[in-house]
Amino acid sequence: MTPTTGGAARPRWRRHLVTGIKIAFMAAVVLAGVVFVSGQWDEVSEAVAAIAPWLLVLALVSVVAALLMSMGSWLVVWPAFGVRLPARGGARVFFVSQLGKYLPGSVWPIAAQAQMAGEVGLAPAASVVLSLIAMLVSIATGLGVGAILLPFVDAQLLGQYWWLPVVGVGFLACLAPPVMRFGVRLALRLLRRADAPFGYGWRVAATSSGLQVANWFFGGMQLWLVLVGLGVDPARSLLPAIAGFALAFALGVLLIPFPAGLGVREVVIALVLASVTTPAVAATAAILSRLLYAIADFGLAGVALAVDRRGRSSR
Numbered sequence: 001m002t003p004t005t006g007g008a009a010r011p012r013w014r015r016h017l018v019t020g021i022k023i024a025f026m027a028a029v030v031l032a033g034v035v036f037v038s039g040q041w042d043e044v045s046e047a048v049a050a051i052a053p054w055l056l057v058l059a060l061v062s063v064v065a066a067l068l069m070s071m072g073s074w075l076v077v078w079p080a081f082g083v084r085l086p087a088r089g090g091a092r093v094f095f096v097s098q099l100g101k102y103l104p105g106s107v108w109p110i111a112a113q114a115q116m117a118g119e120v121g122l123a124p125a126a127s128v129v130l131s132l133i134a135m136l137v138s139i140a141t142g143l144g145v146g147a148i149l150l151p152f153v154d155a156q157l158l159g160q161y162w163w164l165p166v167v168g169v170g171f172l173a174c175l176a177p178p179v180m181r182f183g184v185r186l187a188l189r190l191l192r193r194a195d196a197p198f199g200y201g202w203r204v205a206a207t208s209s210g211l212q213v214a215n216w217f218f219g220g221m222q223l224w225l226v227l228v229g230l231g232v233d234p235a236r237s238l239l240p241a242i243a244g245f246a247l248a249f250a251l252g253v254l255l256i257p258f259p260a261g262l263g264v265r266e267v268v269i270a271l272v273l274a275s276v277t278t279p280a281v282a283a284t285a286a287i288l289s290r291l292l293y294a295i296a297d298f299g300l301a302g303v304a305l306a307v308d309r310r311g312r313s314s315r
Contacts, residue, residue, distance in 0.1 A: 047284050051229030056292075059225040063296040066218035071095070073211035074134045080200040081126050091304040093117055099301055102294070129187050133180070135253055140175055141212040142250025143168035146272075149243035154275045164247070175209055177201050216246040222292060223269070226285045227277065237276045244272030248286070265290065 048056070071094045078085045085093070097113035110131040117127035147165040150158045158164070173179060177200050184198050220242025227237045248265035266286040273282040 047230060047288055051226070055225050055229040059222045059229075059289075060292055060296060062218045062222035062225065063292050064300065066215045066222065067095075067296055067300055069211045069215040069218060070138070073137060073208045073215065074130070076204060076207045076211070077130060077133055077200070078122070080198055080204055081122060081130065082199075083122050085122075088304075088308050091300075092308040095297070095301040095304045099297060102297075125188060129184055132187065133184075136171065136174055137208050137212050138215075139250045139253055140168065140171035141209050142216060142246040142253075144172050145213060145216045146243045146247030146250065149239050149246075150272070153240045153243050153272060157271065157275075175205050177205055180205065216249070217242060219249065220245040223285060223289050226288050226292075227273070227281070230277075230281050230285055232277045232281065232285075237273070240273050240276050244269045245289075247272060 071091060074094055075085060075087070075090045078090070093113060093116045097109050097116055100109040100112045110128055113127055113131050115124070117124070117130070122130070143164060147158075147168040150161075150164065174183065180200050181198055184200070223245045224234070224238050224241035227241055228234050248268035251268055252264040266283055269286040269289075270279050270282040273285070277285075
């Protein structure tokens, strides 16, 4: 009787431990979000009051569209691992795990996603690899979009940061299916896991990359709407907004210790927007953009949890 009781107790302890970790993670994320928003509000409260409400609403809608494109880019890679995840379950895993980016260190979204992906049939090691692929696609397309648009924004700026196209081409080359498949095999070996079937072809690569490019477009439109609300010339600021936003996010992901690229994005956006507005206006737009993303991140995570829970209870 003793072995049976002990064997039954261990799974219960594991369940309690996992539940405790989930609660602690969400509590830490919510606290970090509250601290983040309250810490930035004083700097942009006057700007929010000055911007037309309809522009802020359109900017928030653009943020939601950008995040949905990013989720789609991540979701289309799942079948390459032999797992087809419904959009409802995918939204829950994606949006909730992404809240970890508000904690210091880029490892938290990956860890959260690995735990949650296991609940929907993807092995933790494959989930880690999937997270790394999503980061790679995000960085590569962000640098690519920024490097392509930068000559139309400020040729002198491209001359100063000539290495951006070089780095961008290097990352884009990694998205080629032969290179990606080799990288996945290498990653699985480093994680000490057996090779898993990975059907990553050109169609998946093109779809995932295309959705990420759409993410940068909508994100850049959001920044542009904020700039227009702050009085910046709409015609001159459209391309700089898209280029600056894409570069800022891509470079922010590369600097792991900074939560959600804090500080990095603001500097990059200010540099790219220097030709169309003042540093003060660029900094205000970047901070307000970050606040809009925080609102959308937490809002979409809450909606995804509610929809998924309702779907499960109706079965």
